[in-house]
Amino acid sequence: MNFWRAVGAIVWKDIRAELRTKDIFSSMFVFALLSVIVFNFAFELRVPAMKMVVPGIVWVAISFAGTLGLNRAFVIEQDKGSLAGLLLAPVDRAAIYFGKLLGNLLFMLVVEIIILPLVMIFYNLSLLTPAHLLALFLGTYGFAAVGTVFSAIAVNTRAREVMLPILLFPVLLPVLIAGVKMTGSLLDGETLASLGNWLQIVAVYDVGFTVVAYLTFGYVMEE
Amino acid sequence: MIELRKLTKAFGSKMALRGVDLRVAPGESLVIFGPNGAGKTTLIRILSSLSRPTGGKVLIGGLDLATHADGIRRYLGVVSHAPLLYDSLTAEENLRFFAQLYGLAAPAPRIAGLLAQVGLTARRNDLVRTFSRGMLQRLAIARALLHDPQVLLLDEPDTGLDPQAAEMLHNLLVQLSRAASTEADAPRTIVTVTHSIERGLAIADRAVILAGGRIVFEGATAGMTPADFRPLYDRYVGGGR
Amino acid sequence: MRGSSRLLMLLTVISAISILIAALGALLLAPNAAGLTPDETAAQRIIYFHVPSAWLSMLAFGITTIASIAYLITSKRLWDGVAVSSAEIGIAFTLAATASGSLWAKPAWNTWWTWDPRLTTYTIMFLLYVAYFMLRSALDDPARRARFAAVYGIFAFLSVPITFMSIRWWRTIHPILLDSKNFGLSKGMLPVFFLSLIAFTGFYFILLAYRVRVERTQEQVDALKEQLGY
Numbered sequence: 001m002n003f004w005r006a007v008g009a010i011v012w013k014d015i016r017a018e019l020r021t022k023d024i025f026s027s028m029f030v031f032a033l034l035s036v037i038v039f040n041f042a043f044e045l046r047v048p049a050m051k052m053v054v055p056g057i058v059w060v061a062i063s064f065a066g067t068l069g070l071n072r073a074f075v076i077e078q079d080k081g082s083l084a085g086l087l088l089a090p091v092d093r094a095a096i097y098f099g100k101l102l103g104n105l106l107f108m109l110v111v112e113i114i115i116l117p118l119v120m121i122f123y124n125l126s127l128l129t130p131a132h133l134l135a136l137f138l139g140t141y142g143f144a145a146v147g148t149v150f151s152a153i154a155v156n157t158r159a160r161e162v163m164l165p166i167l168l169f170p171v172l173l174p175v176l177i178a179g180v181k182m183t184g185s186l187l188d189g190e191t192l193a194s195l196g197n198w199l200q201i202v203a204v205y206d207v208g209f210t211v212v213a214y215l216t217f218g219y220v221m222e223e
Numbered sequence: 224m225i226e227l228r229k230l231t232k233a234f235g236s237k238m239a240l241r242g243v244d245l246r247v248a249p250g251e252s253l254v255i256f257g258p259n260g261a262g263k264t265t266l267i268r269i270l271s272s273l274s275r276p277t278g279g280k281v282l283i284g285g286l287d288l289a290t291h292a293d294g295i296r297r298y299l300g301v302v303s304h305a306p307l308l309y310d311s312l313t314a315e316e317n318l319r320f321f322a323q324l325y326g327l328a329a330p331a332p333r334i335a336g337l338l339a340q341v342g343l344t345a346r347r348n349d350l351v352r353t354f355s356r357g358m359l360q361r362l363a364i365a366r367a368l369l370h371d372p373q374v375l376l377l378d379e380p381d382t383g384l385d386p387q388a389a390e391m392l393h394n395l396l397v398q399l400s401r402a403a404s405t406e407a408d409a410p411r412t413i414v415t416v417t418h419s420i421e422r423g424l425a426i427a428d429r430a431v432i433l434a435g436g437r438i439v440f441e442g443a444t445a446g447m448t449p450a451d452f453r454p455l456y457d458r459y460v461g462g463g464r
Numbered sequence: 465m466r467g468s469s470r471l472l473m474l475l476t477v478i479s480a481i482s483i484l485i486a487a488l489g490a491l492l493l494a495p496n497a498a499g500l501t502p503d504e505t506a507a508q509r510i511i512y513f514h515v516p517s518a519w520l521s522m523l524a525f526g527i528t529t530i531a532s533i534a535y536l537i538t539s540k541r542l543w544d545g546v547a548v549s550s551a552e553i554g555i556a557f558t559l560a561a562t563a564s565g566s567l568w569a570k571p572a573w574n575t576w577w578t579w580d581p582r583l584t585t586y587t588i589m590f591l592l593y594v595a596y597f598m599l600r601s602a603l604d605d606p607a608r609r610a611r612f613a614a615v616y617g618i619f620a621f622l623s624v625p626i627t628f629m630s631i632r633w634w635r636t637i638h639p640i641l642l643d644s645k646n647f648g649l650s651k652g653m654l655p656v657f658f659l660s661l662i663a664f665t666g667f668y669f670i671l672l673a674y675r676v677r678v679e680r681t682q683e684q685v686d687a688l689k690e691q692l693g694y
Binding site for chain 2: 002005006009013016017018020021076081082084085086087088089090091092222223
């Protein structure tokens with residue numbers, strides 16, 4: 001079975017299933033929106049200019065919503081044991097990883113595209129520049145790359161979904177730091193060029209951990 | 224076709240299988256009986272490549288499962304007590320998805336044919352979420368046979384079905400599994416785990432009783448009736464550990 | 465007593481003696497640091513415990529990762545035993561290093577804590593250790609626990625350098641209030657310092673050996689329990 005065709009089949013399957021129920025998507029979206037609004041109140045009175053905390057708000061909202069999405073993605077596979085169905089097929093375990101990764105990535109990006117304009121409206125700031133979209137994409141990819149492996153692990157523990165943030169956030173820090181830095185710089189009017197080092201760090205993170213995930217995902221899938 | 228050599232599986236220090244030796248000839252239909260906790264499901268999970276043995280070897284078609292898993296999976300069909308299907312997709316979409324994963328070219332006629340054989344043509348465009356347990360298992364059978372597997376593994380497929388549905392399922396399985404595999408034009412090798420002595424004997428060439436992780440009885444079942452077999456079962460299983 | 469046990473006892477005794485000598489050296493024999501207040505002078509001696517502890521916590525993490533990779537490749541439970549043992553010892557040394565560093569910082573810089581890149585990364589490393597143990601405790605099947613913990617351990621360890629770099633980068637934009645620890649080890653201090661380092665490293669390996677032993681004994685007990693039908 002062709003590797004990338006299997007990946008494509010899995011991604012399409014997830015998209016089609018999600019379009020039917022909109023479960024994952026709607027909960028991610030609502031959660032992100034709630035985060036943005038709650039943080040608005042959390043900071044409003046003590047911060048001279050909200051612009052200062054917007055980068056943090058954006059990335060925290062992405063993190064929370066992303067964690068929710070990652071969890072549900074594997075929980076639905078557990079429901080009728082469908083993950084076993086995937087594992088029974090002559091499909092490379094890594095193809096399952098990439099299929100799930102791309103699905104998760106897509107869902108997160110869609111939520112971000114919708115949340116961003118709202119943030120822009122709330123705070124009267126411009127966030128939809130190509131530079132920022134690049135930063136968002138790289139950061140979100142890192143999130144999904146590591147998160148997909150960890151959610152496959154977490155969903156099999158006694159604590160289930162609660163385990164995911166505990167595992168994920170410390171490992172994800174470089175992405176969050178870089179993301180906040182990049183969003184902040186871009187809001188301050190810096191150019192893409194000045195973000196060079198941060199982009200590098202995120203790129204190294206993305207590539208590096210994708211490789212590690214590729215090598216180790218099979219071990220997470222076996223029993 | 225299938226060979227198990229000193230197969231052991233431990234979960235921590237709990238031994239689920241303690242050195243199982245078993246051979247299943249090509250085209251043979253083997254039925255496995257045994258009390259709960261005997262290790263039957265563990266055995267099927269290992270055979271279907273979902274679980275790795277702690278010790279021993281599994282050979283399918285002469286190939287070591289440990290090293291040739293991907294290649295072997297192509298020839299395995301599994302019907303488990305869980306349906307292994309996607310709730311939010313229709314019956315047809317489920318089958319089409321798995322057809323893609325198995326690399327089947329032009330699967331549409333095969334899908335239509337299987338849906339007809341399991342009696343689900345009318346429900347092909349309905350979401351699996353709306354299916355009753357009986358219908359789920361029938362669709363599961365269709366999924367298992369989609370890629371025309373040489374080896375069929377069945378783990379108590381009639382779990383949770385009312386007597387009527389269970390009977391229907393049984394007849395369906397007898398019919399479909401005995402039909403020759405079109406690709407190899409040879410009868411499939413079938414391993415069935417079941418609690419029902421009647422149904423098990425009806426489809427078996429040979430029977431095996433698994434208890435406490437070991438095979439305690441093995442023999443041909445030609446001409447045996449449930450009345451013959453039941454005292455045998457009680458003798459091997461009834462006694463205390 | 466079996467040969468290996470005898471060897472272990474011998475090594476334990478050697479290790480204990482070396483630690484005593486190192487402590488002696490650290491507290492009494494090493495020369496005073498120059499140009500410090502009496503408080504700071506005394507506190508400066510913590511360096512002989514603090515740096516080895518920190519070094520060992522990182523070595524322990526590294527060995528956990530190597531053992532994790534070895535486990536994934538070989539599926540031998542011994543490697544999982546090494547991984548968890550090393551992690552336990554590592555987390556203990558992490559706490560020791562943090563506490564001793566804090567005790568040193570107060571007289572030296574008049575603050576218990578600072579968010580400089582090294583310390584921040586170190587805190588995150590501690591969190592990774594904690595997450596490792598939380599993951600392990602949430603899994604019942606030993607084989608699965610070993611596998612999942614191994615995968616997580618690899619990810620966690622590899623994230624540390626990248627985290628360090630990103631925090632360092634983050635911090636250069638804001639002024640660093642306190643200079644990164646300038647050890648200022650004079651020539652006279654070096655012998656004691658290296659002795660301490662070696663003594664502590666030996667100590668780590670002895671602890672590891674004992675802890676792995678405990679793991680294997682536990683396995684044997686579990687197997688016996690199974691056999692006897694508990």
